[in-house]
Amino acid sequence: MWADTHCHLDTLTEQEISRAVSADVTRFAVAGVTGCTKEAETLAEHHEEVFLMAGIHPLYIDKTDKTALELVHQIAATQPKCVAIGEIGLDYFDKGVDRNRQKDFFRRQLEFADDLNLPVSIHLRRAFPDFLEIIKSTPAVTVVMHMYSGSAEFARQLQQVLPRVFFSFGGPAIRADARKTHSVLRILPFDRILVETDSPDLPPPGMSSPNVPSNLPRIGAGIAAILGMGIKDFEILTWNNAREVFQW
Numbered sequence: 513m514w515a516d517t518h519c520h521l522d523t524l525t526e527q528e529i530s531r532a533v534s535a536d537v538t539r540f541a542v543a544g545v546t547g548c549t550k551e552a553e554t555l556a557e558h559h560e561e562v563f564l565m566a567g568i569h570p571l572y573i574d575k576t577d578k579t580a581l582e583l584v585h586q587i588a589a590t591q592p593k594c595v596a597i598g599e600i601g602l603d604y605f606d607k608g609v610d611r612n613r614q615k616d617f618f619r620r621q622l623e624f625a626d627d628l629n630l631p632v633s634i635h636l637r638r639a640f641p642d643f644l645e646i647i648k649s650t651p652a653v654t655v656v657m658h659m660y661s662g663s664a665e666f667a668r669q670l671q672q673v674l675p676r677v678f679f680s681f682g683g684p685a686i687r688a689d690a691r692k693t694h695s696v697l698r699i700l701p702f703d704r705i706l707v708e709t710d711s712p713d714l715p716p717p718g719m720s721s722p723n724v725p726s727n728l729p730r731i732g733a734g735i736a737a738i739l740g741m742g743i744k745d746f747e748i749l750t751w752n753n754a755r756e757v758f759q760w
Contacts, residue, residue, distance in 0.1 A: 514732060514747055515539035515754035516725045517680050518599070518633055518658045518708035521562060522551035524724065528711075532725035533561060539751075539760060540725060541708075543599040543633055543658075545569035547580050548587045556593040563760055564591060565598040565633055567621055570614045571606075581617065585624045595758040597625040598633025599658055602646075605637050614639075619646055626650045631757050633658045633680075640666055648673055654757055656680055659710055664696045671704075678757055680706040683716035683723065686734030694738050702739075706757070707732050707750050 514537045521529060521542045532540070540562045542552045548566040556562045566587040568576055588594050600621045602614050625632045631654035636643050640662065647655065647670075654676040660667070661684070670677045679700055685693045697705070709731065712722030716731050729747075736746035754760075 513538045513751050514707070514728045515541075515751050515758075516709050516711070516728050517541050517656065517706045517754050517757070518543050518682075519711040519725055520545075520713075521555055521711065521725070522549045523712050524722075528724050528726070529555070529559060529562070532728070535726040535729055536747075537725050537728045539563065539754060539758075541565055541595060541633070541754075541758060543567065544584070545599065546572050546576055547583045548591070548594070553591070556591075562593070563758065564594045565596040566591070566594055567596075567598040567600040567633070568617055569599050569635060570601050570603040570618065571609070573613055573617045574610065581620050584621060585628075588624055588628055588630060594630075595760055596631045596633050596656070597621050597628075598631075598656070599635045600632060601635040602639035602643050603635060603637045604639040604642075611639075611642070615642060615646060619649070622646070622650045622653060625653050631656055636662070644669065644673070651675065654678070656706060656757060659684070659708065659714070660696065661693065662696070663692065664699050667696050667700065678704050678706050678753065680708045681731075681735055682708045682710050683714045683719070683727065683731055686731060686738070687717050697735065697738055702749055703753060703756075705735075705750060706753055707735065
């Protein structure tokens with residue numbers, strides 16, 4: 513069985529979910545970007561395989577206010593199928609973003625995770641120093657680096673300061689020219705590797721958009737090959753790692 517540890521199913525059809533389950537993808541962690549959508553909650557109610565995250569994406573904080581943070585905490589504290597806070601983090605790609613506001617929202621949501629004993633799913637782009645400084649304040653929180661694209665050196669730094677950090681990889685990781693990511697995969701402990709689709713974004717090589725969760729076995733097979741591991745062994749490994757993180 514495969515676990516898609518980060519996707520946006522609220523944009524997909526019931527048929528796509530059924531197709532994924534038929535492909536042996538039997539757990540989905542649906543990330544929030546402006547809290548948690550009603551569509552995602554409905555999917556979780558109707559599908560035992562679907563679980564939720566609640567969180568405000570760093571690029572969406574300008575479209576929200578502090579009441580949205582309160583809603584994230586409320587959902588995370590009361591929704592039985594909410595298994596994480598996410599996706600949250602920092603994104604400095606656009607120089608015009610309000611970095612202080614991003615950092616404030618990030619800190620608050622980390623505090624929620626710490627208080628509620630929930631993992632976090634991290635979106636991080638061009639903000640490594642600030643991220644490292646902030647994340648050190650909550651060392652007990654389980655951290656999932658969503659669609660990790662950083663260096664092997666930064667992965668080592670994270671493992672030194674975070675006892676429970678996991679690294680999740682998707683379609684871009686199996687590109688032939690993704691040599692930096694391949695080098696990261698080869699230095700990580702196997703029990704810290706997760707897989708995801710980030711559907712409907714970032715389809716694996718050779719697949720058209722939109723990306724769908726049924727592509728996860730293809731992604732998993734590609735990563736297993738990079739690691740020199742059998743596909744079934746890698747499937748079992750990542751399934752167990754996801755269970756360790758999300759407790760589903």
